Amino acid sequence: MKIRLICLPEEATDAARALATGFDVIEISDPYPMRGTSRNVRIYAEVRPHP
DSSP: OEEEEEEOGGGHHHHHHHHHHHEEEEEEOOOEEOSTTOOOEEEEEEEEEOO
């Protein structure tokens, strides 16, 4: 399963940790800045549900 997170840079670590509580995290990308003047970043994650 692939998930895109959109959050503030300072929330990125907490968001990745939150994913790990409900899923087996296979890969998490570096944060990418959003276009325009948004302060948010995009993070792409590949996960599997816990068995």
